[in-house]
Amino acid sequence: MGATTYRCTVIAGDAPVSFDVAAQRPVLHEMILRGQRALPVGCRGGGCGTCRIEVLQGRYTTGRMSKRFVTDDAARLGIALACRTFPDTDIVVRPFPVAPETQPTASDRTT
Amino acid sequence: MAMTGVIRPGYIQIRVLDMQDALTHYRDRLGLDEVCTGDDGRVYLKGWDEFDHHSVALREADEAGMDYFGFKVLDEATLDEFTAKLEAANILVDHVEAGEQPGLGRRVGFVLPSGHRIELYSDVEMAADTPQTFNPNVWQREPRGMGVTRFDHALLYGPNIRAVTDLFCDILGFRVAEKVELGEGALAVWLTCSNKAHDIAFVENPEMGRFHHAAFYLEAIYNVMHAGDIMAYYDIPIDIGPTRHGITRGHTIYFFDPSGNRNEVFAGGYTYYPDNPTREWSPDQLGKGIFYYERELNPAFLSVYT
Numbered sequence A: 001m002g003a004t005t006y007r008c009t010v011i012a013g014d015a016p017v018s019f020d021v022a023a024q025r026p027v028l029h030e031m032i033l034r035g036q037r038a039l040p041v042g043c044r045g046g047g048c049g050t051c052r053i054e055v056l057q058g059r060y061t062t063g064r065m066s067k068r069f070v071t072d073d074a075a076r077l078g079i080a081l082a083c084r085t086f087p088d089t090d091i092v093v094r095p096f097p098v099a100p101e102t103q104p105t106a107s108d109r110t111t
Numbered sequence B: 001m002a003m004t005g006v007i008r009p010g011y012i013q014i015r016v017l018d019m020q021d022a023l024t025h026y027r028d029r030l031g032l033d034e035v036c037t038g039d040d041g042r043v044y045l046k047g048w049d050e051f052d053h054h055s056v057a058l059r060e061a062d063e064a065g066m067d068y069f070g071f072k073v074l075d076e077a078t079l080d081e082f083t084a085k086l087e088a089a090n091i092l093v094d095h096v097e098a099g100e101q102p103g104l105g106r107r108v109g110f111v112l113p114s115g116h117r118i119e120l121y122s123d124v125e126m127a128a129d130t131p132q133t134f135n136p137n138v139w140q141r142e143p144r145g146m147g148v149t150r151f152d153h154a155l156l157y158g159p160n161i162r163a164v165t166d167l168f169c170d171i172l173g174f175r176v177a178e179k180v181e182l183g184e185g186a187l188a189v190w191l192t193c194s195n196k197a198h199d200i201a202f203v204e205n206p207e208m209g210r211f212h213h214a215a216f217y218l219e220a221i222y223n224v225m226h227a228g229d230i231m232a233y234y235d236i237p238i239d240i241g242p243t244r245h246g247i248t249r250g251h252t253i254y255f256f257d258p259s260g261n262r263n264e265v266f267a268g269g270y271t272y273y274p275d276n277p278t279r280e281w282s283p284d285q286l287g288k289g290i291f292y293y294e295r296e297l298n299p300a301f302l303s304v305y306t
Helices: A027-033 A072-076 B017-031 B077-087 B162-170 B221-233 B284-292 B299-303
Strands: A003-010 A017-022 A052-057 A061-062 A079-081 A085-087 A091-095 B008-017 B031-037 B041-047 B056-060 B065-073 B093-098 B108-110 B115-119 B152-158 B173-181 B188-190 B200-204 B210-218 B238-244 B250-256 B262-268 B279-281
Touching: A003 A052, A003 A079, A003 B299, A017 A027, A027 A085, A027 B041, A027 B188, A052 B200, A061 A079, A072 A079, A079 B017, A079 B210, B008 B152, B017 B031, B017 B041, B017 B056, B065 B210, B077 B162, B115 B284, B162 B173, B162 B188, B162 B200, B173 B284, B210 B284, B221 B238, B221 B262, B238 B299, B279 B284
Parallel strands: A003 A091, B008 B056, B065 B115, B152 B200, B173 B279, B210 B262
Antiparallel strands: A003 A017, A052 A079, A052 A091, A061 A085, B008 B065, B031 B041, B041 B056, B093 B108, B108 B115, B152 B210, B173 B188, B188 B200, B238 B250, B250 B262
């Protein structure tokens, strides 16, 4: 008996890349396991923003992600970090990279 | 008595996305001892081989990263002297009252041109659980997990590293142990206030106040390899290693905490004296400087930080 898997398709580069994501496993970790590199890999912990995506189709839940990279508003619009995205159906995503910031932001406060 | 001024890194306050996951990582995997929890929920930890009350403060927050890095100075008079020197250089200082972190005395804080907050202090309580001092065993008890001995240093990313270096050297008495002139005025520096190859390091980066890693010391390369076994067993994401740095010569593994903050465990590193010349690496050799055997940077080194 096989475990439930969902199909994740990444729209990036010349051709879409698809791979299986096991239920309750993050998209990014499953991508690495399947030997794909369609999304950039960073800290794998929701903190660095490297794997930020926009989910174009499908339903999913997310774990804790740094709000520096995914604000609550952005999350409602389908922005997420792939290392914290758990598909509930087949999904289609594209990379949504973080632009470099050069000005201090509110998040630079230290207390 | 040779050591004066700033004597060592004291503490780092790190933002974590989930405190329970962070405690499993820092307490059970790295092996830091949990000292206490403050009224505001911050949790304080220390390495088993440290005498002072704590060296790591974890604060649950919406974002990962570092809040600040505190250095211990020789005594209260030295703290006053540094305060005066910072103010004379038109650097805005603020004062944090004793007890804002449990066990810690008053602190003087300021923000670097790179956007990072640094604090200086002298007064801190002795830990309840210190290394033995009479017929001392190596350990008080068998270490847990990776068994890190102490919080050792941090590498921070931000702009204006030349100005940061001038501040640390001219005002705080640090020296440049190693550096890389990255081109177009950009700088990477490894700064020391001690016999260590580095107590704090900076790499030039356009974004203010970013955190590359916090490093924890291990006695020997065997312990670094054992730490690697623990990372594999518990599926802790590894960034690079086990390998050796060209810069500082430390044997190292970089890995990530559950919030994405990068950690390092390392052993070794050469002994530095204040009369030693600065070691320099050319930018085309930065790969070998960071990863001595691989001799090339991984993409994450310059682009992944919190």
